[in-house]
Amino acid sequence: MKLYTYFRSSAAYRVRIALNLKGLHYDALPVHLLKDGGQQRQEEYRQINPSGLVPAFQDDRITLTQSMAIIEYLDERFPAVPLLPQDVAGRARVRELAQIIACDIHPLNNLRVLRYLVHELKLDEDAKNAWIRHWIGEGLASLEAHLARDPAAGPFCHGGAPTMADCFLVPQVFNAQRFDIDIAAYPNIARINALCVDMPAFVAAHPSKQPDAE
Amino acid sequence: MKLYTYFRSSAAYRVRIALNLKGLHYDALPVHLLKDGGQQRQEEYRQINPSGLVPAFQDDRITLTQSMAIIEYLDERFPAVPLLPQDVAGRARVRELAQIIACDIHPLNNLRVLRYLVHELKLDEDAKNAWIRHWIGEGLASLEAHLARDPAAGPFCHGGAPTMADCFLVPQVFNAQRFDIDIAAYPNIARINALCVDMPAFVAAHPSKQPDAE
Known part of the structure; x- marks a missing residue:
């Protein structure tokens, strides 16, 4: 592979x-x-x-x-x-959480979009950072509300083991922290992230541990 | 429901x-x-x-x-x-096509983003439309390239019946056409869309047929 x-x-x-x-x-x-x-x-x-x-x-x-x-x-x-639960409703919920990140947060802040803001729209550094913080802030608030209201949230996004939702949450938190967003404002996200980041699978996937890390 | x-x-x-x-x-x-x-x-x-x-x-x-x-x-x-194929590779491909639309095209052009461009970034109508056309154009070109290279594309996005990918393609084409994008530049997308839009399930889902249509 x-x-x-x-x-x-x-x-x-x-x-x-x-x-x-x-x-x-x-x-x-x-x-x-x-x-x-x-x-x-x-x-x-x-x-x-x-x-x-x-x-x-x-x-x-x-x-x-x-x-x-x-x-x-x-x-x-x-x-x-398994990275998705066995039950239909659980699978739907994990996909929903992952898609809040994949569809509502990340696409607005990736490299090609930030490039367009700077090169085409001539945004200065402050305006670019305001854009990033706005969409990450709004998205994490949504994700937090979804996690907070659902009894299926366990120590992880869904239950007692990592799922696809956790695979999405941790990189989004890493990304938010690069832009100085304090995730303490999102207690469920912060708690889940803290639990995941020390697990070997997450540690080994961290950007700083990659062969191309700078 | x-x-x-x-x-x-x-x-x-x-x-x-x-x-x-x-x-x-x-x-x-x-x-x-x-x-x-x-x-x-x-x-x-x-x-x-x-x-x-x-x-x-x-x-x-x-x-x-x-x-x-x-x-x-x-x-x-x-x-x-079924809206996903039975085989693992086919399912992956349908999800990939849907996600090109859901993650790479649509999030950049929905209402809340266009509002931010106009209200926060003070973009005029031309600059807003250029933004929309840029991301839809880039996204449809990607989707077209994916469809063109894959022998699994049939009359529909994947094989001989509509799948989740077609459920995503048709609304994205509708959206592109609202902004005067000529989809003839994307022959596979245009062909699949033309096939779908006349099917009863797609006709009944069209914006103009909804109880809240204006």
């Missing part, structure tokens, strides 16, 4: 956590998002992922992009350490 | 298509995104969806938000008309 990855990419970080939780060995192939005008946008990488984004995943059967699709694929192929 | 919906919401439109494809009856509860400062942001609706976004779905077992989580839930509870 190969993972095309960038150490600081939130979406790649999610997949690294999932692979580690399942104990799957993979080859990390770094794609540098800043070097050479963005290696992810070069023709060679677009043969792997025409979208020009990381991560991309390959095994003997498939080339796959989109972090959530990759994690669901891993969960179906290697079910031994 | 209840669907909190807004006729023009792309995310609600996806779920309406899925419900119709499965032949499921539901009560449509309109949430007006523009009236009363946005009914989706009011306390009453936030009891249903703390994120303050449509759609939200309720049945006797669950209250659920996020269009993709809702559709996967429907597919697991009512498998008679």
